[in-house]
Amino acid sequence: MELWLDASIDGQNDTNGFTRVWEGRAHDVAEVILDDYRAQEETLSLIGMVPWILVRCSDWTMIPLENLVAVSRGSGTRIAVAIANEIDLAGAAFALEHGVDAILITEDLWGAAREMAESREPSSDSSDSAPASITTAAITSIESGGVGERVCIDLIERLDDDEGIAIGSVVEVLCLVHGETIPSGYVPTRPFRVNAGAVHSYVLMADGSTRYLSELSAGENVAIISSDGSRRSATIGRLKIERRPFLLVRYLSGDSEGNIIAQQAETVRLITPSGGQISITDAAAGDEISVLCDRRMRHMGLALEGRMVEK
Secondary structure (H helix, E strand, O other): OEEEEEOOOOOOOOOOOOOEEEOOOOOOEEEEEEOOHHHHHHHHHHOOOOOEEEEEEOOOOHHHHHHHHHHHOOOOOEEEEEOOOHHHHHHHHOHHHOOOOEEEEOHHHHHHHHHHHHHOOOOOOHHHOOOOEEEEEEEEEEEEEEEEEEEEEEEOOOOOOOEEEEEEOOOOEEEEEEOEOOOOOOOOOEOOEEEEEEOOOEEEEOOOOEEEHHHOOOOOEEEEEEOOOOEEEEEEEEEEEEEEEEEEEEEEEOOEEEEEEEEOOOOOEEEOOOOOEEEOOOOOOOOEEEEEEOOOEEEOOEEEOOOOOOO
16 A cells, blocks of 8 residues: 655655655546545546546545445556545555555654555455356255245346346355246246345346345346356346245355345246256255355445455
8 A cells, every 4th residue: 555645735844655745736646525426426437547546535434435445446546545634544544455555644644654554465356356156055944034025127038948147145155046937837937037036135237246136227237147157148127026925045055155035936946056947935955056156245246355244
């Protein structure tokens, strides 16, 4: 982490040890004032377009800074933040475990900032990580999941057999929920539909980010995944939300524990490692299902190196 001296403030003379002396402007730095949501959106739009963004907060807040750190990973843009109070140094240095790339300070904060910079371990970029992969999980239990809001994802195209969407309560191990392409004696097929699960669940998007089912809307693109790991993109045409009874399915892949809360209906099926599928109402402890394993943490749906525990 670099330490910059804010020489735009009068009385800053000792430049020894500082990476850069900031005098108010530089050709490679875009300086922004972050004071509301609109300013955050404008700042986010600069990521990937400029080498550095220098952030000044009118009222120190952590969440916008975490958002900038998350989006900037692997973009080529680095984040610097102006710090006026010693108590805010740790928040900037360790935001999302990664921290900002530079801190702009006055001389009186030099000692504390240097100590903070030296204590921070180098962080890895999520773009260097192994990609998410399809693995096998064993169901450990199935129990009642209560009654709540269930989301069906209706696409503007049909799914093939062996295709589904990665969904679940634990982002580290999302299970593959099969499309409604299998005939039933009681209802016709809905080959454009995935009965996805409870509104709180994660869903994998086409760009590799995750969203909550409650956040989705028509026109957005989700990832369609097969049991062999192949992917394609499909556009949402409609979300159908209704109150339904649920089953809570818990499963284990290695030392990663996950679960999905899905509608208690025989038309809800999970993809299996053989390329087949099993109805959630027929599944039992010991049955194997396919899951998408990704051990990275997430912020704003974006993958970052770091550990996150969900149960």
